Amino acid sequence: MSTEDGRPDGAVRTGVSHRRVLVVDDNAFVRISIRNILLDAGADYVEEARDGDEALAKVSGDLPFDLIFCDLQMPGRDGIETLRGLAGFDTQACIVLMSGEDRNILAAAGRLAKSHGLRILGNVTKPIPAEAVREFLAAANAVVHAPRKRPGGTTRISDDDIRRGLAEREFYVDFQPEVGIADGRIWGSEALVRWRHPEHGLVSPMSFIGVAEQSDTIDLLTDFVLGKALEAQTLWRTQGQDIHVAINISAHSMVNLDMPDHLARIVTMLGGSPAAVTLEVTESCLVDDLSAFLDIATRLRLKGFRLAIDDFGTGFATLEQLSRLPVSELKIDREFVAGAPDNERTRAILEASLQLARSLSLTTICEGVETQAEWNLAADLGADCIQGFYIAKPMAAGELVGWFNAWQMT
Ligand code: C2E
Ligand code: CA
Ligand code: CA
Numbered sequence: 001m002s003t004e005d006g007r008p009d010g011a012v013r014t015g016v017s018h019r020r021v022l023v024v025d026d027n028a029f030v031r032i033s034i035r036n037i038l039l040d041a042g043a044d045y046v047e048e049a050r051d052g053d054e055a056l057a058k059v060s061g062d063l064p065f066d067l068i069f070c071d072l073q074m075p076g077r078d079g080i081e082t083l084r085g086l087a088g089f090d091t092q093a094c095i096v097l098m099s100g101e102d103r104n105i106l107a108a109a110g111r112l113a114k115s116h117g118l119r120i121l122g123n124v125t126k127p128i129p130a131e132a133v134r135e136f137l138a139a140a141n142a143v144v145h146a147p148r149k150r151p152g153g154t155t156r157i158s159d160d161d162i163r164r165g166l167a168e169r170e171f172y173v174d175f176q177p178e179v180g181i182a183d184g185r186i187w188g189s190e191a192l193v194r195w196r197h198p199e200h201g202l203v204s205p206m207s208f209i210g211v212a213e214q215s216d217t218i219d220l221l222t223d224f225v226l227g228k229a230l231e232a233q234t235l236w237r238t239q240g241q242d243i244h245v246a247i248n249i250s251a252h253s254m255v256n257l258d259m260p261d262h263l264a265r266i267v268t269m270l271g272g273s274p275a276a277v278t279l280e281v282t283e284s285c286l287v288d289d290l291s292a293f294l295d296i297a298t299r300l301r302l303k304g305f306r307l308a309i310d311d312f313g314t315g316f317a318t319l320e321q322l323s324r325l326p327v328s329e330l331k332i333d334r335e336f337v338a339g340a341p342d343n344e345r346t347r348a349i350l351e352a353s354l355q356l357a358r359s360l361s362l363t364t365i366c367e368g369v370e371t372q373a374e375w376n377l378a379a380d381l382g383a384d385c386i387q388g389f390y391i392a393k394p395m396a397a398g399e400l401v402g403w404f405n406a407w408q409m410t
Pocket of ligand 2: 190248280310311
């Protein structure tokens, strides 16, 4: 059954704004009370879902939601699984996580959701104050109605668009230096893909990597970045520098058993050496399928590539898993570096991660260093290398050697 204007039952329309909200919670009382607050605060359209399956069915409908309140503890598909499903729909909705559990669990779920490319507005512990619901609605409204960079309104990027962009040479690669803490020498550089879109301007990798990962387009992007990285190394060599390069490998590619041979073939074909290439993979690969990861990782190492665990601290790798892996580096996520000098908890995670890496004889790189204080702390805690805006932003291959020469003189 549906209402007069064709909307499904349970959907209510008031006011003049155009905010569509979905409330996902197995507790009817929680759903109804949030819905009432939202409608009072001027939400345009509120739907409810009793569990993750119902939520995903609604999100897959034609009209997108602007805001989703999602409970973490639900029978059946829990909140975390629901978030994973939402990421698959490439939703642009702002998401608020709700839980009766403590703040650390909410924060961890928030990090996980962000790593899936979801737009997390915040999290809130139950019972949820009416004021918080109103504030989230206002914040979502500001995001949804903020002027978009591109004309036409929709921010959706499609797989076809990425393939077209690759064929039209709209993608390029920048390199961000990583320097040794002890001597300030260049340790290597990370290749970061960029897309200059004819309509949308510069599109962040966060907006398109997730889309590419839904198909094998991600492998085309990896090949492209690897090719550009090897081209850059050749250029740097002619400029008198052998510079190591790191490329990001999607968790989705770490199940592809042909990958080690394929990457090695590209490196050989382009006259490079696997020993000068680090492949960065995130902890989520380990959690998804440890045996496939071990198979692929071991063969990559046999072919001479270095392997790094990227965004360390945001996933759930166990000490036992890490100790069994043939990895050479840990890159500690910028979340545990930024602000560590002033935040006890963040600092404790940074310190523990560095100790763990040392006990496993892994090289450590602290990402996202933005201040002298963060540099000093990383040095005091024994990190090997640093990467971040405090040292340099990502730059074109042709600028790196000039930057390095100037850096060494300071
Ligand atoms: P990531 O692997 O963690 O890469 C580091 C990101 O942090 C880069 O963002 C870099 O510009 C940014 N960054 C570096 N230093 C600082 C700092 O001091 N402060 C702050 N706030 N940010 C800093 P970028 O280029 O936007 O890339 C975002 C993510 O997109 C990367 O995170 C990576 O996960 C993904 N990505 C980028 N290029 C590729 C690629 O070629 N393949 C794949 N699979 N993923 C890629
Ligand atoms: Ca990386
Ligand atoms: Ca990282």
